[in-house]
Amino acid sequence: MGLISLLKSGIMLDIYFFKNNKSELLSMLLWPYLMLGLILGAGMLFGSTSAFKQNTGLNADPIIYFIASTIVAMAAISVMWEVGGNILFLRWIGALPYVLLAPHRISTTLILSYIPRYLFLSLIQLLEFAPIIILVENLSSGVLKILVLALAIVVGMLPLLGFSALFASILISIKEETHVLSWLNPLILLFSGALYPAYLLPYWTQVISWILPSTYTIELARLASIIGSPQLAPITFLIGVLLGMTIVYNSLAYILIDIGERKALGKGAI
Amino acid sequence: MSSKIAIEANDLVKNYVSFIRRGIFGRRRVVVEALKGVSFGVLKGEVFGLLGPNGAGKTTTVKILCTLLLPDSGTATILGYDVVKDASKVRRIIGVSLTVEKGFYWKLTGKENLKYFGMLYGLDGKFLEDRVNMLLELVGLRKLGVEDKLYEEYSLGMKARLSLARALLTDPPVIILDEPTLGLDPPSARCLREMLVKLAHEEGKTVLMTTHNMFEAEMVCDRVAIIDRGEIIVMGTVDELKKRVAGSVGIEMFVLTSARASLDSIALKIREGIGVPCSIVGENGGYRIKIVSPSDEVDEVTSRTLRILHDHKCSVRRIEVKEPTLEDVFIKLTGRTGF
Structure with a gap:
């Protein structure tokens, strides 16, 4: 009962926000297009989409590639900000003590109250791109790609939740107000291959990319964009990697956020 | 328990x-x-x-x-x-x-x-x-x-x-x-x-x-x-x-002075010279001096305090004698207010 109401609290929070802030609803709906425009616009500065295709050897329509990257990148940013960065926001509005006083572990509260909101918002953003994907592709191929992208969003979120909660554990224990995520997020996206395929980046960044769950989520999205009919084997492999990372990162977060909370309680950082 | x-x-x-x-x-x-x-x-x-x-x-x-x-x-x-x-x-x-x-x-x-x-x-x-x-x-x-x-x-x-x-x-x-x-x-x-x-x-x-x-x-x-x-x-x-301040009353004086530094000296003179607990806090552009005095020595404590204030060129605007409050308990126990 408690956990269900926790899941519901996240959805209600967004419904209340959008109800009271129509401009926020509008910006939420516009944001995916703005982000795609930004990525495409920035890319165009270095050459046309066909030049990008030539340089990267990408066997797909670059537009679809960037759409897929945009959707996954936004989902990744959303998870990082909402789970990892939520601690700072709650501290800023003075609600952190009251969230901590909820009869759940802080990691459970942060993650469970966020999952329904994430699915709801990410799938809306995916649907916003659906007409473009279907226009560029044909109906059957477009629908298939949308389904693989939806899968990437859902499965890719699982390890990212734990990964982001690791940052929450750091933020909760330090009194520092600087938002590490504001400079870390773009780097994570870059290393994960959201802006440029990871395998074309320098070797040392590729090593970092292996431990980032977003790399595999983006790879899953890339598969959706470059393969005419996505094959089961590579998709299954990537899902397996993501599920493995889910166990590792969420277990780590479960332990570390508890340590972070105790440190914060000891230091008086709450 | x-x-x-x-x-x-x-x-x-x-x-x-x-x-x-x-x-x-x-x-x-x-x-x-x-x-x-x-x-x-x-x-x-x-x-x-x-x-x-x-x-x-x-x-x-x-x-x-x-x-x-x-x-x-x-x-x-x-x-x-x-x-x-x-x-x-x-x-x-x-x-x-x-x-x-x-x-x-x-x-x-x-x-x-x-x-x-x-x-x-x-x-x-x-x-x-x-x-x-x-x-x-x-x-x-x-x-x-x-x-x-x-x-x-x-x-x-x-x-x-x-x-x-x-x-x-x-x-x-x-x-x-x-x-x-x-x-x-x-x-x-x-x-x-x-x-x-x-x-x-x-x-x-x-x-x-x-x-x-x-x-x-x-x-x-x-x-x-x-x-x-x-x-x-x-x-x-x-x-x-x-009851800790039974037999005492609180004397409150509202004073104006231009020299904040002299207040510490005033408080010291009241505490050590007269021998009663005292605190001074800023209030409404002036200062409120609170003294906990034995009930039977109110007149003497008041006049000696006024003399000290006069020596420090403080202008006294109001004097009130009140029943003891929790603040007086605090002043008596700590010798200051801080509130």
């Missing part, structure tokens, strides 16, 4: 460690002793006031009791549950309000905020809806017609009422409030005080509140502990504490 005790603190010690920057790379470790062995007990169904000046250790004590801060040593229990070992159980039986001016989502209405926190605390469905409506009624936000107004549009008094409503969401037997009337206008503060007394005396809830307002403690609290510099210096009912 007696079953009549709802909250018990035993020898709580807490030090804060901070670092002060020195130059670009250097830093110096500073240890602040916030609590130096605080012990007290709160009986079930009473309003207990933790009274003290800013920085006395009130909030630190409250945070430990709410499980939001770990003590360095000592123990504390709420209804028998240890605040460190049984923190999750303690969180289920307490309602907390730490600050009245924030702690809610600005872009949500008062009612939406209560519903959200209710869900976070495990309430749901019709029960939550009814509970929220009942609390909005209880704290008077419904009567004011502001339950559907955004939190950012609330006045401080409305925010304080909403904060109390959140503390009562789960109908907890123990309510812990840190400075619940701080910054409120007199009518709002009075209304909140009445609610606290009602909760304790009519509904049997245990209320622990901190305040630096002596008047408030006298009005609301069944018992009071005065805390200063991390130590409880005295504890008891308001009447018991006032």
